[in-house]
Amino acid sequence: MPNNKLLDELPAQRTLVAVDFDIEGCPTVHIDDTAASYKIAQHALNQLPKRPAIINLRLTKEVCNGRVTAEHTLLPNTSTISRARLEGFHNALSEQGVDVAQVPLWNIEENTFEVCSPVIAEILDQPLEQRPDLLLCMSDRIALTALTLAEQRGIRVPEELRITGFDGIAEGQYRAPRLTTVRQDSVGKGRVAAQMILGRIPLAQQLLQTELLLGDTCP
Numbered sequence: 001m002p003n004n005k006l007l008d009e010l011p012a013q014r015t016l017v018a019v020d021f022d023i024e025g026c027p028t029v030h031i032d033d034t035a036a037s038y039k040i041a042q043h044a045l046n047q048l049p050k051r052p053a054i055i056n057l058r059l060t061k062e063v064c065n066g067r068v069t070a071e072h073t074l075l076p077n078t079s080t081i082s083r084a085r086l087e088g089f090h091n092a093l094s095e096q097g098v099d100v101a102q103v104p105l106w107n108i109e110e111n112t113f114e115v116c117s118p119v120i121a122e123i124l125d126q127p128l129e130q131r132p133d134l135l136l137c138m139s140d141r142i143a144l145t146a147l148t149l150a151e152q153r154g155i156r157v158p159e160e161l162r163i164t165g166f167d168g169i170a171e172g173q174y175r176a177p178r179l180t181t182v183r184q185d186s187v188g189k190g191r192v193a194a195q196m197i198l199g200r201i202p203l204a205q206q207l208l209q210t211e212l213l214l215g216d217t218c219p
Contacts, residue, residue, distance in 0.1 A: 015203070017193040022078045027203040029193045033081045036182045036210040037088030040164050041136055043180070044218050045096050049134035049162070052098065053123065054089055055106045055146070056082050057138045066119055068105035082138055085166065089136050104132075108142060116145040124149055124161075133161055134218075140165035140172045140181055147179070147217060162218040168211070177216030184210050 018028045059082040061073040068074075077083045090100045106123060108116050124131060124146070137143035143165030147157060155161050157177055165172055168183025185208055192208070195201045 015197045017196050017203075019189050019193050021081070027196055027205060029189045029196075029206045029208065031184050031189075031208050031210050033084035034088040034091070036184070036212075037085040037136075037138075037166065038092050039088075039212055040166070040180070040182050041089045041092035042095075043212065043214070044134055044136065044162060044164050045092055045098075047162070048096060049132070051130070051132045052093065052134040052136065053104045053106065053132035054086065055108060055120070055123075055135055055137045055142050056086060057108055057111055057142065058082060059086065059105070059107050063109060064107040065109045065115060066106065066122065068107050072107075085138050111139050111141045113141075113145050113148075116142055117149060120146045120149050124153055124155060131161075135161065135163045137163065137165050140167040140169045140179060143179055143181065143217070144172055144175075147177070157217050158219060164218045168213055173213070173215070179213075180215040180218035181213050182210050183213050184208070 016023065016026045018026050019030075022028055056068070058080055059074055060068060061075055064072055075083060086105075093100050093103060106119055108119055120142075123135070135143070135146050137146060143163050146163050150157050150161050150163075157163060163179070165179050165181035167186070168181050172179030172181055188208055192201070192206050196203050196206075
């Protein structure tokens, strides 16, 4: 999410390129987050869940490390890629006739085990008839935390709980069960932004490709 105070302090004569968010009048480097999250959710919904849930990353204007309620305000699309990913998840769910208003949203403030784990523990410690059987996670680190905590509780993945991630980090592909996720080229984003700043490629919107990685957590 852009820090407006920091942006105001940047030298006006310097070339500015935005990565993963929009700044008016500046070139951007993005992936199509909505299309990518739609694709992975569409795959997950080949086996319709009884109780899907979505775990977001920095989605709300207010600090929220837990369940998103009607009192929370969602940040706009231009401020957080989580809104774009949520849109993709919701599009796929709606296509399957799922009322997205009934799909619980959980929010995590920081993408670390220490911050993630209390939220995910709260989700997984619900009674069996309320516990989700599909978690659509907005990052691999969230998904891997969910996988670790599920294993600690004896919840079988993917038999009792299917999990998807987003990012394609190495840790998700080197452990068992291997994470089902979307791979994006995070290094490539920085490289393209640097090439624009250095004048090696035109200053224009750049949309990089993603890849769906089918692992064992959501076959």
